[in-house]
Amino acid sequence: MAGVITASEPSWIAPFTGLSPRGFGKLMTVVRREVSDEPRRGRPWSLTLEDRVLLVAAYWRTNLTLRQLAPLFGVSKSAADRIIDHLGPQLALQPRRRFRKDAVLIVDGTLVPTRDHTVAEQSKNYRYSTNHQVVIDADTQLVVVVGRPLPGNRNDCKVWEESGAKDAVGKTMTIADGGYPGTDLVMPHRRRKGEELADWQQTHNKSHKRVRARVEHVFARMKCWKILRDCRLKGDGVHHAMLGIARLHNLDLAG
Template sequence: MAGVITASEPSWIVPFTGLSPRQFGRLVTVLRREGADVVRRGRPWSLPLEDRALLVAAYWRTNLAMRQLAPLFGVSKSAADRIIDHLGPMLALQPRKRFARDTVLIVDGTLVPTRDHAVAERSKNYRYSTNHQVVIDADTRLVVVVGRPLPGNRNDCKAWEESGAKAAVGMTMTIADGGYPGTGLVMPHRRRKGEDLPVWKEAHNKSHKKVRARVEHAFARMKTWKILRDCRLKGDGVHHAMLGIARLHNLALAG
């Protein structure tokens, strides 16, 4: 059957990937170099690599069920599922391994409603969710680390270490909100009951809030991907989706 959506028509690329056709072309080239299009044993892929990458992005963007998504690309439900399982992990962001001495990072946790209850727990949004620790570069606003997902009832100060985000950034200066006590991260000053903060602490908090607004902006851009509002993927699927969306976010932001 013939598909409606194809990467050969550039007008489909921007709304589903957030990338220009040129950026998307570079991404496909990198995926091909990394082995995403290597001939494998068994049934051959029913779509070229460009369309497979677009299908994965379209799934993350729209969160359509397989029976809805597959006909748009002219493939079966099982083929669409195999494409997502195979290419999703290959689109994943690779965490930055080294940071310049003067780098400043910002960390925050975000909850992703997740239907796989084996990896999710009820959280403060009253839904089964996973907690994802996301670290961005304060200067470039690029995502540099996404920790492994933890049950949504895990508080941020524990998730910071248990997700692997702490180990990934090492000793690099990292800013966080007030939900990370005892972690050694740079947090805003708290006012004691019945006391006012000194002027210098108020000024520090104001500066801290201004810098942290950048991670909120990054989250706002990433949450436009509807799969992060109700993830149907099982097991590591939510982690791969988060990493893949972070990579596409970085590509679009970097131009």
């Protein structure tokens, strides 16, 4: 069965990965290094490594069912499923372990509707969702840390600590919105009952809001990947999808 979509045709790369052919080449260089030492057991893959990476990206980008996606690459539904399970974790973003002394980070949580109810709970968007804490570099807007997903009915300050995002950031200065009380994060000033904010506090809040808006811009770009609007993957699948999309976002942003 011949496929329609292939990485050998550069025109298919940008629509399904968000990367230029050059950026896709950089991604493939890293992926080849990470999977080259794996022992080959059983039947060989029916697609080249480039096409397998493109298939995973196309699945994340379009959120087509495997029955719809597999014929586009000329493989069976089960083969497409195995490719996604195998390569999804390989494309995951590795959290940054060191930060500049003067680095400023921004954190915010986003809800991803997730059909696997063992990892999701009904949340404020009225759907079963998982809460993902995403940390970006304020200067570059690159994603540096993505916490493990937790049920979407938990508030951000709790997920910040339990997802591993807090430990990954360490003592690096991190900005957040007002939903993280009781943490060491830099939040906007709140007006107490019967009092007004001082002029300097209002000025600080305006500056804080402008800087923190950068993480919202990152979410807007990442939510173009339709799997983050309705994830059918089970177990760690939603986590791998978020990490993989973050990695592709960074490659696209870095040019």
